[in-house]
Amino acid sequence: MTLLILGGTGTLGRQIVRKALENGFQVRCIVRNKRAANFLKEWGAELIYGDLTLPETLPPAFQGVTAIIDASTAKVADENDSSDIITVDWYSKLIVIELSKLINIKRFIFLSILNSEKYPYITLMKMKYRVEKLIKSSGIPFTIFKYAGFFQSLINQYALPLLEQKPILITSKSPAIPYIDTQDAAYLCIKSLSIKEAKNKIFATGSSQAWKSEEIIELCEKLSGQKAKTLMLSIFIFKIFRQITGFFEWSLQISERLAFIEVINNTPNFKSSIQYTYNILNINPREILELDFYFQEYFEIMLKTLEEIRKTKDSII
Template identity: 45%
Template structure:
C-alpha cells in the first residue's frame, strides 16, 4: 500500500512514517522543507514538496497514493495560524484526496470536541470530522488526548533544572498516549475494514492529573518541584487581552484550549471497543510510569557520566598543578 503522510516531521507523524515503513508500506511524505525532512528519506520514505496552505501543490502528491494519514497541525512556531492550517489546509487536503480517489483517509481529532464549541481548536476538529464524513471518503477518525512526549518539556526538564512547573486551574486528568502506540493504531486501521466510516478513542492506559505527574517526576528524579499555579480567571484575562491585537488572535485561540486542560473534566475514554476492533490490548501500550522511568534513568545515567568526566578533569588539572609546583 502506498501511503501519503502529512505532518511527517512532527512528533506523531515521524512515528507513523517509521511504523508504516517497518510494516512494509511504501511511504510518501508531504514536506515543506527537504532539509528538515532528510531523516525521513534516510529511513526510506519518498519526499514530495507541498504545503497545505497552497492547494495547488497537493494534487501531484496524490499520484499513485492508496491512503492518507493526516498528522499535520499548526505549531506555535509557525507563521501560519491555527485556522489556516487546521481548517483551511485540511479542507484543501480532503478535497484533493477526494479528487485523487484515495481508498482511505485517517484523521486525528481530540476527545470531547462537541463539548467546547467556543474553543477554536476543538470546534475546528469537530467541523473537520463533519467535513470529512460529508466528503464521502472511506475515513477513520482517531480521537486522542495528549502525548507522553509532551510531558518531558512540560514537567521533567523544568524539575531537573529546578525551574518552575506551571499548573493551571483545576488540571483535568489526561490519558496521555505514546506517539509510537498511536502510530500503531493509525497504520493498523488500514488493514481493518471495520474501521471504515468509524470514530474511535485512542488514549493511554489511565488519566493522570498534573499533580500526580509532578509527584511521579519528583520520585523518579529525586528533585523537588517548584510549582506555580495560574488561576483560571487570570488565564481568561490574558486570553481576552490578546484578542485586542491582530498578532494576538492566534495566541488567544491557543490559550482558549487551556480552558479544556484547566476545566477539571477528565480527558479519557473507554478503550474496550477500540482494542477489540484493532486487535490490540492495554498490555501493548506504553504506560506513563514506564515512559518517565526510562527517560529519567537515561538522563540520570548521563548526568552521572558527565559528573564523572568533570571530576576526572578536575583531578587531572590538580595533578598537573602539583607537578608544576615541584619544579618551581
Template identity: 45%
Template sequence: MTILVVGATGTLGRQVVRRALDEGYKVRCLVRNPKKATFLKEWGAELVAGNLCYPDTLPPALTGITAIIDAATARATDSLSIKQVDWDGKVALIQAAKAAGVERYVFFSLIDADKHPDVPLMEIKRCTELFLAEADLNYTILQLCGFMQGLIGQYAIPILEGQAVWITGESSPIAYMDTQDIAKFAVRALSVPETEKQTFPVVGTRTWSAEEIISLCERLSGKEARITRMPINLLRTMRRVLRFFQWGWNVADRLAFTEVLANGKPLDAPMDEVYQVFGLDPTETTTLESYMQEYFARILKKLRELDYEKTKTKKKQTSKKTPFKS
C-alpha cells in the same frame, strides 16, 4: 499500498512514518521543507515538497497514493493560523484526496471536540470530522487527548533543572498516550475494514492530573518541584490582549485550549472495544510510569557520566606539574 503521511516531521507524524515503514508500507511524506526532513528519507520514506495552504501543490503529491494518514496541525510558533492549516488546508487536502481516488483517509481529531465550540482548535477539529464524513471517503477518525512526549518539556526538564513548573486552574486528569502507540492504531486502521467510516477514541491506560505527574517526576528524579500556579483569569486576559495583534492570534488560540485542560473535567474514554476492533493488545500499551521511568533512567545516567568525565578531567588538570625555569 503507498501511504502519504502529512505532518510527517511532527511529534506524532514521524512515529506514523516509522511504524508504516516497519510494517512494509511504501511511505511518501508531504513536507514544506525537504532539507529539514532528511531523516525521513534516511529511514526509507520518499519526500515530496508541498503545503496544505497551497492547494496546487497537493495533486502531484497524491499521484499513486492509496491512503493518507493526516497528522498535520498548526503550531503556536507558526506564522500560519490554526484556521489556515487545520481548516482551509485540511479541506483542500480532503478535496484533493477525493479527486485523486484515494481509498483511505486517517484523521487525528480530539476527544470532546464537540463540547468546546468556543475553543478554536476544538471547533475546527469538529467541523473537519463532519466535512470528512460528508466527503464520501473511507475515513477513520482517531480522537486523541494528549501525548506523553509533551510532558518531558512541561514537567520533567523543569524539575531536573530546578525551574518553575506551571499549573493552571484545576488540573484536568488526562489519559496521555505515547505517540508510538497512537501510530500503531493509525497504521492498523488501514488493514481493518471494520474501521472504515468510523470514529474511535485513542487514549492512554489511565488519567493523570498535573499534581500526579509532578509527584511521579519528583520520585523518579529525586528532586522537589517548584510549583507555580497561574490563575485562569490571567490567561483569559492574556488571550484577549493577544487577539488585538495578528502575530498573537496563534498563541491566543492555544491559550483558549488551556481552559479545556484546566476545568477539572477528565479527558478520557473507554478503550476495551477499540482494542478488540483493531486487534491490538492493551497490555503492550506504554504506561506513563514506564515512559517516565525510562526517560529519567536514561537522562540521569547521562548526567552521571558527564559528572564523572568532568571530575576526571579536573583531576588530570590538577595533577599536572607546572613547568618553571631554574
C-alpha cells in the same frame, strides 16, 4: 498499499512513517524541504515536494495512492498569526479532501483533538472540528483519532523543570488525562487500516491509565530523587485573563493558549471511550506503553548523563 502521509516530519508524523514502513507499506510524504526531511528518505519513504499553503503543488503526490494519513497542522512558530492555522488546518484540507475524492481513496485517517467540537473560540480546535464534519459528509471512507496529549510534551512540562529546579505550572483543577506515547499513537493509526470495523469511526485515543498533574509530579519526584517546585494558578484567573486579552489583536495568541489550558482542565475522564477504541482495533492494553515506564526510562538516561557530566567536570577541576 501506498500510503500518503501529510505532516511526516512532525513529532507524531515521523512515528507514523516509521511504523508504516515497518509494516511493509509503501510510504509517500509531502514535504516542503526535502533536505530537512532526508531522514524519512533514509528510512525508505518517497519524498515529493508539496506545500499545503500552495494547492497547485499537491496533485502529483496523490497519484497511485491507496490511503492517506493526515498528521499535518500549523507549526507553533506560525501561531502568531491565526491565518496560518486557518490556511494549513482548513483551506489546505479542503483541497486534500477533494483530491481524495477524485482518486477514490480507500481510507482517509485524520488526526484531531479531543473535545474540538466544544471550543469554537479556539481557532485550531474550530478548524479541526470543521474538518471532522467535512470528512464525515464527504463520502470518503474515514477514520478519525482524537488525542488529549502525548507523553513527549510532558517532558518539557514536568520533567525538565524539575531537573532544572524551575517552577512547574499547575492549575487548581487537575483532570485525569490518559496521555499516549507517539509511537503507540502511530501504531493505532497503522493498525486501523487493516480493521474493517474501524471504517467510518471516530476514536478517543490514549493509554489505559489517566494521570492528574499532581500524580505526574509525584512520579517525577520519585524517579529523580528531587523535590519539585510548583506554581499553582486558578482556572478562574485563566478565564478572566483570556476574556481580557481576547479584546486586543496583539494578544490573541496568549488568549488562545490560555483557552486551550482551560479545555484540558475541563476534559472529562474518557477511559470508557478508550476501551471502545481498544476493542474495535483488537488492542491488548498491555501493548500500549504507560507513562510511568516512559518516564522511568527517561530519568534513568538523564540522571546517568548528568552524572557523567558531573564526573567530567570534577576530573577537569
